[in-house]
Amino acid sequence: MPLSQAQTKVRKISGVIGIDCVRIGGQIESRLDIQQIARRTFRVHRGQFGIWGLFVRRRLRTVCIETRTREALQSYAQLVGNSLPLSMSAPSHVLTAWLPPARYEQLLEHYAYNNELGGTFSTMRATAMGQARHIRECGFTYDVGQTMAGSVTISVPVFNHAGEIQAAIALSGLSRSLEPELACLVDGKPATASAQDMVQLVQTAGREVSRGLGYSGDYLGLNS
Numbered sequence: 001m002p003l004s005q006a007q008t009k010v011r012k013i014s015g016v017i018g019i020d021c022v023r024i025g026g027q028i029e030s031r032l033d034i035q036q037i038a039r040r041t042f043r044v045h046r047g048q049f050g051i052w053g054l055f056v057r058r059r060l061r062t063v064c065i066e067t068r069t070r071e072a073l074q075s076y077a078q079l080v081g082n083s084l085p086l087s088m089s090a091p092s093h094v095l096t097a098w099l100p101p102a103r104y105e106q107l108l109e110h111y112a113y114n115n116e117l118g119g120t121f122s123t124m125r126a127t128a129m130g131q132a133r134h135i136r137e138c139g140f141t142y143d144v145g146q147t148m149a150g151s152v153t154i155s156v157p158v159f160n161h162a163g164e165i166q167a168a169i170a171l172s173g174l175s176r177s178l179e180p181e182l183a184c185l186v187d188g189k190p191a192t193a194s195a196q197d198m199v200q201l202v203q204t205a206g207r208e209v210s211r212g213l214g215y216s217g218d219y220l221g222l223n224s
Helices: 005-031 034-044 090-097 101-114 118-138 176-186 193-212
Strands: 051-058 061-069 083-085 141-144 152-159 165-174
Touching (some): 034 051, 034 061, 090 152, 118 176, 141 176
Antiparallel strands (some): 051 061, 141 152
């Protein structure tokens, strides 16, 4: 049945409105400066010993784009611009763990190709997929001496309004004495309250930055 002129006009107007909404949504999102949002969150928690960092993925590298600590200005700028391989460091593992499965598969293949892994790819793929699944279950990960030499780093995800992984929050410069307790948490074993509180602190910061980006879903089981 042919459309009347009125119906045709309504459809055209609806299409224009839909395009405008998408355009406006994109403009709003582009104005959400994740660095400013993270900076405000870091400022709230700057009394905590250690260095807060905001990390993003740039192809096969992880780059720190914002840091803050309670120390003097020159000390908390030391991580900005640091670039790490996507295969190492807590922020790197967080940035890949929450990728959609198909995108993660592509990334693994690209990484294997660029690093000429050849026949070892299947082993690497299985290990990486298992590690990513475990990180999602734990809600955090950590490294020792990879993000910052000689210290422990705890990292968690930051999600955008669509629930996609956007960045990773990390707290570095932590004592290496924390490592055994974090290992217990990762393995699902009892750990000290101080270790649990430290992880929850970093998760709280990740949730706050995610909320600033418009994320309204459940954040790693934490109450809003």
